[in-house]
Amino acid sequence: MSSWRDRMKGALPRFAVVAHDLAMVWLVWQALHRLRFSMAAPATLPLWSAEIALVMAAQGLVFWQVGLYRGLWRFAGVPDLWNIFKACVLGLFAIVLGLFLYNRVDAVPRTVLVLYPLVLMGMLGAPRLLYRAWKDSRIERASTASVRILILGAGRAGEALVRDLRRFGTYEPVGFLDDAVRLRGSKVQGVPVLGRVPEVAEIARETAAKLLVIAMPSADANALQRVVLACERTGLPFRMVPRLQDVLEGRSLPGELKEVAIEDLLGRKPVLPDWKAIRGWLGARSVLVTGAGGSIGSELCRQCARHGARRIALIEIDELALTQTEAALRRDFPDLEYIPVLGDCGDPAVIAYALGLSEPDAVFHAAAYKQVPLLEAQLREAVRNNVLATATVARACREAGVGTFVLISTDKAVDPVNVLGATKRLAEMTCQSLADQRSTRFVTVRFGNVLDSAGSVVPLFREQIRSGGPVTVTDPEVTRFFMTIPEACQLILQASAIGTHEAIYTLDMGEPVPIRLLAEQMIRLAGKQPGRDIAIIYTGLRPGEKLHETLFHADERYRPTQHPKILQAEPRDVSAHAIESAIAQLREASARYDRDALGQLLRMAVPEFAPVGEHPDYIESATVVAFPARNARKV
Numbered sequence: 001m002s003s004w005r006d007r008m009k010g011a012l013p014r015f016a017v018v019a020h021d022l023a024m025v026w027l028v029w030q031a032l033h034r035l036r037f038s039m040a041a042p043a044t045l046p047l048w049s050a051e052i053a054l055v056m057a058a059q060g061l062v063f064w065q066v067g068l069y070r071g072l073w074r075f076a077g078v079p080d081l082w083n084i085f086k087a088c089v090l091g092l093f094a095i096v097l098g099l100f101l102y103n104r105v106d107a108v109p110r111t112v113l114v115l116y117p118l119v120l121m122g123m124l125g126a127p128r129l130l131y132r133a134w135k136d137s138r139i140e141r142a143s144t145a146s147v148r149i150l151i152l153g154a155g156r157a158g159e160a161l162v163r164d165l166r167r168f169g170t171y172e173p174v175g176f177l178d179d180a181v182r183l184r185g186s187k188v189q190g191v192p193v194l195g196r197v198p199e200v201a202e203i204a205r206e207t208a209a210k211l212l213v214i215a216m217p218s219a220d221a222n223a224l225q226r227v228v229l230a231c232e233r234t235g236l237p238f239r240m241v242p243r244l245q246d247v248l249e250g251r252s253l254p255g256e257l258k259e260v261a262i263e264d265l266l267g268r269k270p271v272l273p274d275w276k277a278i279r280g281w282l283g284a285r286s287v288l289v290t291g292a293g294g295s296i297g298s299e300l301c302r303q304c305a306r307h308g309a310r311r312i313a314l315i316e317i318d319e320l321a322l323t324q325t326e327a328a329l330r331r332d333f334p335d336l337e338y339i340p341v342l343g344d345c346g347d348p349a350v351i352a353y354a355l356g357l358s359e360p361d362a363v364f365h366a367a368a369y370k371q372v373p374l375l376e377a378q379l380r381e382a383v384r385n386n387v388l389a390t391a392t393v394a395r396a397c398r399e400a401g402v403g404t405f406v407l408i409s410t411d412k413a414v415d416p417v418n419v420l421g422a423t424k425r426l427a428e429m430t431c432q433s434l435a436d437q438r439s440t441r442f443v444t445v446r447f448g449n450v451l452d453s454a455g456s457v458v459p460l461f462r463e464q465i466r467s468g469g470p471v472t473v474t475d476p477e478v479t480r481f482f483m484t485i486p487e488a489c490q491l492i493l494q495a496s497a498i499g500t501h502e503a504i505y506t507l508d509m510g511e512p513v514p515i516r517l518l519a520e521q522m523i524r525l526a527g528k529q530p531g532r533d534i535a536i537i538y539t540g541l542r543p544g545e546k547l548h549e550t551l552f553h554a555d556e557r558y559r560p561t562q563h564p565k566i567l568q569a570e571p572r573d574v575s576a577h578a579i580e581s582a583i584a585q586l587r588e589a590s591a592r593y594d595r596d597a598l599g600q601l602l603r604m605a606v607p608e609f610a611p612v613g614e615h616p617d618y619i620e621s622a623t624v625v626a627f628p629a630r631n632a633r634k635v
Contacts, residue, residue, distance in 0.1 A: 018060070024123040025059045025091075026052065032112040032119065054102055058094040059120075063087050084124045088117035147171050150204055152197055152227055153215035154178035154188050157241045161215050162189040174207045197227055201234045212238035225521075232524055273490040274497075274563060275307065281497035283308035288360040290345040290393060291367030293321025295450060296408060299489045300364050301325060305333040307493070313339040313358035315350065315367070346389025348396065355400045362404040362496065363397050365390060368424070370410070373542040375419040379598050384590050386423035391430045391583050398440045406496050407431050409446045411481060411506070414553045415608055418544030422602050422609040428504065429605070430583065433576040435502040444504040445495045447488050448481030448549060461519055465526045469534035471519045474541050479512035479548050494563055504569040505561070512548065544611070579605070 029052060046052075066087040092113065099108060147170060151158050154176040165171040175194040176183075183193045194203050200212065212231050216224065217240075231238040287304050291297040292314035298321075301312055312329065316322035319342055326340045339358050343350035345367050355363075368386050369375055375382040390407065397405045409428055412421035428444050435442040451458050457480075464471045483491075495505035520530040528534050541547070557570045582605040589597035603609055 018063075020127070021063055021124055022056050022060055024120065025056050028116060028120045028123055029055055029112075032115055033109070051099065051102065051108075054098045055095050058098045059087075059091040062091040062094050066090065080128060081121075081125050084121050085117075088120045088124070091120075092117050147211055148174045148207065148209045149211045149213055150175055150177065150200065150207060150209035151191070151213050151215050152177045152200065152231070153219075153241075154180070154183050154193050155215070157217050158215035159188050161213065161241055162191055171211075174209055175203065177203060198230055200230045204234045204236060209236065212236050214238060214240035217241050228524070232527070273494045277497045277562075278490075278493045279308045282362075282493065284310050285361040286311040286313070286358055288313040288315065288354060288358050288363045290315045290351075290363070290365050292316045292340075293318050293325045294366060295485055296488060296492075297364075297366040298325045298328075299485045300366060300492060301329055302332070303486070303489045303493055305329055305336055309336065311337040311339065311358060311360075313341060313354050313360060315341045315343065315345045315354050317342070317344050317367075344389070346385065346392050348392055351393050351396045352400075355396060355402070360402055362406065363393070363402050364406045364408065364492065364496075365393050366408045367393075368408065370420060372412070372418050372420050372544045375423075376543040379419055379595050379602075380590055380593055382419045382423045383586055383598050383602065386420070387426050387430065388583065388587055388590060390427040394431050394434050394440075394442070398434055402440050404441045404443060404496055405431065406492060407442070407444045408492065409444050409504075411446055411448045411549050413446060414550050415610070416606065417546050417610055419602075420544070422606045425606050425609070426582070426602065429574045429579055432502065432571050432574050433579040441500075442502055443496055443500070445492045446504065446506040447483055447491060448507075449483075450488050451482055451484050457515065457518070458522070461522045465523055465528070465534055470537040471523065471534055472537050472539050473515050473519050474539055474545060475547060476516050476538055477547055478515045478541070478545075480515060481512050481549055482518075483507065491566065495566060498561055498563070498566075498568075500568065502571060504571055506558075506567050506569060507565055 030047070066083055095116075096113065149165065149171050151161060151173055155178075158176055158178075162173050165173055173189075173191045175192050176188055177195055177197045177200055178193055179196050184195075186193050194207070203209075204212065212234065214224070214227055214231070216227065219227065228238075282304060285308070287309050289297050289300050289304070289312065292301055293316035297314075297316070301314060304312055314322060314326060316325070322340055322342055326338055329336070329338055339354070341350065341354040341357070343353075345351050345354075345365075367389060369378075369382055394405055394407070407427060409424050410421065412418065413425040413428055414421075416422040416425050431442040431444060434440075449457070461471055491505075491507050495503075498505070516536070519536055523530045523534045523536075526534075530536055553569070553572075558567045559570075561568050582601060585601050586598065586605075589601060
């Protein structure tokens with residue numbers, strides 16, 4: 001019933017406009033006849049006749065077909081005047097045709113026919129322009145400081161946004177844009193639906209909008225890309241209503257407007273975790289996170305705090321990162337117990353001390369080196385941190401009786417072609433060699449590149465764009481799998497909660513993203529055009545990099561889990577004795593800083609390691625670290 005009343009309320013103003021326009025047709029037709037006959041012989045023209053009815057019917061049909069009633073007087077402008085002119089001219093032809101069939105146009109003076117479209121255009125256009133001027137003057141007097149907002153999306157999010165904006169008082173919603181035909185000409189919370197989203201540039205000019213707001217939180221990436229592209233063409237700033245998931249997880253506040261982020265445009269939907277299972281496993285537990293000040297480690301701490309952990313121990317070698325992460329946790333989750341430990345988790349004394357203080361039920365090992373090109377020239381540190389430290393922490397957890405040990409791995413451990421992938425694969429094998437059914441549960445979680453993590457491509461592109469470019473991409477064809485930091489941490493918690501004693505989990509991450517496309521989208525989000533405002537330079541693949549990453553190994557039989565987007569791999573057989581011997585030899589070579597021996601031992605321990613772009617003997621050089629552009633191509 002309420003929807004019927006709303007439709008009727010929206011139809012009444014339109015009926016009034018139609019009545020006004022038909023009244024003007026009658027008035028102009030009468031006035032022109034009386035003017036014409038007053039200059040000649042006197043004649044009496046009836047106020048109503050079959051001829052006048054035919055004229056008004058023909059003109060009314062033309063008005064409707066031309067679309068004169070899709071716009072609003074409130075926003076009348078040049079396009080509306082052009083529509084009125086077309087309607088008047090076409091109406092004249094329709095009237096002449098109708099009268100010709102009716103009475104051969106014998107009773108209508110030619111002067112009336114010539115003047116009719118011009119006079120009618122003035123009589124229809126003037127009231128519209130005067131009404132707009134009056135409304136504009138009222139708004140200016142009411143609030144000179146309000147920001148005029150055009151909202152893209154007239155659904156529930158848009159309706160809620162209007163209510164929130166009115167509470168602030170400094171924003172004035174001037175209209176909605178929506179592609180739904182049924183909403184055309186209607187009103188939402190008293191704000192009119194003015195047109196379709198592709199018409200945003202024209203309507204923004206007509207309404208003098210100063211800000212665009214995208215209220216489509218459920219739109220997929222492809223739809224959002226089209227909307228953002230339309231917004232960019234206007235040259236106006238634009239924001240978006242946050243997704244419900246971001247609000248629920250505390251990354252955005254209800255009613256808060258956020259900038260469109262690159263993860264919103266990536267082309268894959270975020271994985272939705274089973275929070276009931278996660279809270280059931282994590283609730284009231286004590287957890288320990290290594291590398292707690294890093295991108296993944298700090299978010300893991302926040303997720304654990306948000307979903308029921310009672311105590312969190314943080315191991316971090318960077319004192320500033322440890323201080324900042326602890327302060328943020330205490331601010332956002334003041335009721336939990338925190339145990340910060342400054343030190344290297346690969347130091348047996350540090351990890352033993354932290355385990356004794358926190359008595360954790362679960363340990364998340366996030367500490368690692370992960371920069372692919374750098375690690376090609378830093379083999380010793382890659383082995384020491386990614387392999388030997390993992391072996392130290394994993395063995396200490398088993399000896400302390402920790403319930404679950406979770407290794408944060410990478411898709412680069414699948415068929416590794418670089419030092420990062422080989423060291424992380426050996427870390428996986430080390431954890432597998434320590435697993436048995438009577439002690440600690442060892443879980444490995446693999447995922448692809450993480451957006452906005454420290455040292456990732458997104459912060460690099462953002463800084464290059466801020467500096468005016470150029471943006472450097474290694475190769476036009478290079479692709480990567482991407483996920484957000486919160487999504488990666490949710491996957492880690494979800495995999496940990498599944499309950500398998502020994503497993504490797506990976507995420508079905510959908511389609512890989514071309515890095516070239518990522519760069520172009522980030523440039524556009526900054527309000528600039530790729531190739532025109534910001535150049536893109538292709539520098540060639542760096543040491544250890546390949547064009548395309550793989551998520552799955554041919555010998556690891558994958559099966560679905562209780563979560564539709566998480567797959568479980570069957571671990572390949574490893575020799576615990578061989579792994580233990582390899583770790584001991586790697587420790588000796590690391591203590592001597594013998595890179596040749598480290599390289600040979602790594603190849604022997606990880607037979608599938610097939611280096612790509614390898615520098616002989618892993619010789620360090622400024623060239624390897626700086627990666628200057630070679631054979632650079634610009635677009």
